[in-house]
Amino acid sequence: MNISVFGLGYTGCVSAACLAQLGHQVIGVDISYKKVSLVQSGRSPIVEPELDAMIAAQVQAGRLSATQDTGQAVNESKLVFICVGTPDDGSGAVDYKQVERACSDIGAALRSRQDFVTIVLRSTVLPGIARRKAIAALENSSGKKAGAGFGFVLNPEFLREGSGVYDFFHPAMTVIAAGDACSAATMKELYAPIDNNICFVGLDEASMIKFVNNAFHAVKVSFANEIGRLCKEMHIDTRAVYDMFIRDEKLNISPAYLQPGFAFGGSCLPKDLRTLAAAGKNLKLTLPLLGAALSSNAEHIDYAFNLITSGGKQTIGFLGLSFKSETDDLRESPYVTLVQRLLAEHYRVHVYDNNVQINGLFGVNKEFVEKNLPDLAGIFCTSAAQVIAESDVIVIANNPQKYKNDLTGLAGKKIIDLSFLGNAGFFNAAKEDYEGLCW
Numbered sequence: 379m380n381i382s383v384f385g386l387g388y389t390g391c392v393s394a395a396c397l398a399q400l401g402h403q404v405i406g407v408d409i410s411y412k413k414v415s416l417v418q419s420g421r422s423p424i425v426e427p428e429l430d431a432m433i434a435a436q437v438q439a440g441r442l443s444a445t446q447d448t449g450q451a452v453n454e455s456k457l458v459f460i461c462v463g464t465p466d467d468g469s470g471a472v473d474y475k476q477v478e479r480a481c482s483d484i485g486a487a488l489r490s491r492q493d494f495v496t497i498v499l500r501s502t503v504l505p506g507i508a509r510r511k512a513i514a515a516l517e518n519s520s521g522k523k524a525g526a527g528f529g530f531v532l533n534p535e536f537l538r539e540g541s542g543v544y545d546f547f548h549p550a551m552t553v554i555a556a557g558d559a560c561s562a563a564t565m566k567e568l569y570a571p572i573d574n575n576i577c578f579v580g581l582d583e584a585s586m587i588k589f590v591n592n593a594f595h596a597v598k599v600s601f602a603n604e605i606g607r608l609c610k611e612m613h614i615d616t617r618a619v620y621d622m623f624i625r626d627e628k629l630n631i632s633p634a635y636l637q638p639g640f641a642f643g644g645s646c647l648p649k650d651l652r653t654l655a656a657a658g659k660n661l662k663l664t665l666p667l668l669g670a671a672l673s674s675n676a677e678h679i680d681y682a683f684n685l686i687t688s689g690g691k692q693t694i695g696f697l698g699l700s701f702k703s704e705t706d707d708l709r710e711s712p713y714v715t716l717v718q719r720l721l722a723e724h725y726r727v728h729v730y731d732n733n734v735q736i737n738g739l740f741g742v743n744k745e746f747v748e749k750n751l752p753d754l755a756g757i758f759c760t761s762a763a764q765v766i767a768e769s770d771v772i773v774i775a776n777n778p779q780k781y782k783n784d785l786t787g788l789a790g791k792k793i794i795d796l797s798f799l800g801n802a803g804f805f806n807a808a809k810e811d812y813e814g815l816c817w
């Protein structure tokens with residue numbers, strides 16, 4: 379394919395050279411004379427393993443060139459990649475001028491094109507920006523509509539500096555949001571030699587995944603470093619702990635505990651997190667991430683409380699009370715916290731959980747309830763059906779599968795679903811009567 383790549387920085391240079399290596403005819407475009415001259419002379423403007431040799435070979439083979447002439451590059455391309463910078467000012471406010479300017483320049487060159495050209499945005503942009511800034515600038519300057527006059531694709535970049543060339547040919551994943559079938563097919567064909575398992579998603583989801591990945595990577599680094607500081611100060615072999623930690627691919631290095639849903643609770647996670655944070659404090663260590671997990675959890679409970687009470691209804695029914703599905707353990711259940719708060723604010727609450735034997739509570743469970751929810755026996759119903767009949771708002775705590783068939787006769791009632799699995803259709807509820815933690 380004939381491809382141009384706008385922006386010969388860290389991502390653009392790697393993409394341009396690797397696309398040429400795949401056999402495509404590639405023109406690199408940059409506003410920097412220096413970067414263009416370097417690529418023209420077969421040298422890399424950035425330090426990146428393998429890149430210098432690859433650029434030299436591809437320029438020599440006649441598959442890679444560089445120019446400052448936007449019009450020429452777009453005229454000779456079927457695919458136009460945009461890899462320009464999206465710097466922030468240090469406060470999180472991102473400057474999208476490079477994207478807008480590149481899109482305006484490309485759009486102006488598209489005016490005279492009769493055939494269908496696809497523009498691929500690879501720069502990192504917040505959800506909404508591709509439409510509001512990139513597509514808007516392309517449409518304004520080309521006088522054409524995205525999807526009809528030209529194709530628009532968002533294809534976020536996941537290359538890591540230092541292993542960019544390796545990552546290009548061995549991607550962790552390839553994400554494409556394509557506004558039209560022709561562009562989607564072109565991208566599938568382009569990536570076929572390196573990834574046959576492309577995620578095709580919407581524009582905003584494609585924008586978001588890049589931030590989600592980077593946020594998670596940053597949290598992983600900070601988590602590992604807080605544990606590292608703790609181990610060091612406790613004179614514990616950090617490497618031995620790390621080796622065990624990553625060896626667990628069931629619960630640690632896995633999708634487990636990464637599913638959005640309701641707050642954590644129970645007899646272990648909150649207690650052990652508090653213990654570890656306190657141990658750190660005793661050692662005069664500041665461990666903000668471990669501490670923040672508890673406040674983030676409390677924030678999530680507040681968020682659910684607001685969802686439950688925002689409709690102004692006064693009678694709230696809970697289906698599920700134990701801290702998670704398939705247990706009767708009520709200790710530090712976040713649903714108990716919600717019920718406590720609702721009762722304290724004079725809501726009428728009904729509860730049912732088929733794992734909890736209200737008259738047979740004993741041991742630590744009984745102690746916990748007596749201390750934290752002494753009114754439980756009075757608000758505990760005999761069935762899910764009773765909770766539903768007597769409540770205006772039905773809170774699905776725990777596993778929604780369990781109560782799916784009980785949810786009948788819902789007219790006029792609101793379902794608040796604190797699980798990840800449900801949706802209005804799942805419960806046969808009207809959309810306006812359903813609110814979940816997932817959009």
Ligand SMILES: NC(=O)c1ccc[n+]([C@@H]2O[C@H](COP(=O)([O-])OP(=O)(O)OC[C@H]3O[C@@H](n4cnc5c(N)ncnc54)[C@H](O)[C@@H]3O)[C@@H](O)[C@H]2O)c1
Nearest residue numbers: 385386387388389408409462463464476480501502535539
């Ligand atoms: N650096 C990375 O490892 C990495 C990884 C993934 C995603 N990203 C994202 O990719 C984008 C580019 O990042 P980068 O690190 O390569 O940036 P960079 O600053 O290294 O390169 C951007 C290049 O674009 C050029 N440019 C600016 N306006 C232009 C225009 N109108 N026409 C042509 N060229 C223009 C600049 O001169 C510069 O050479 C950013 O959105 C970044 O967040 C970067």
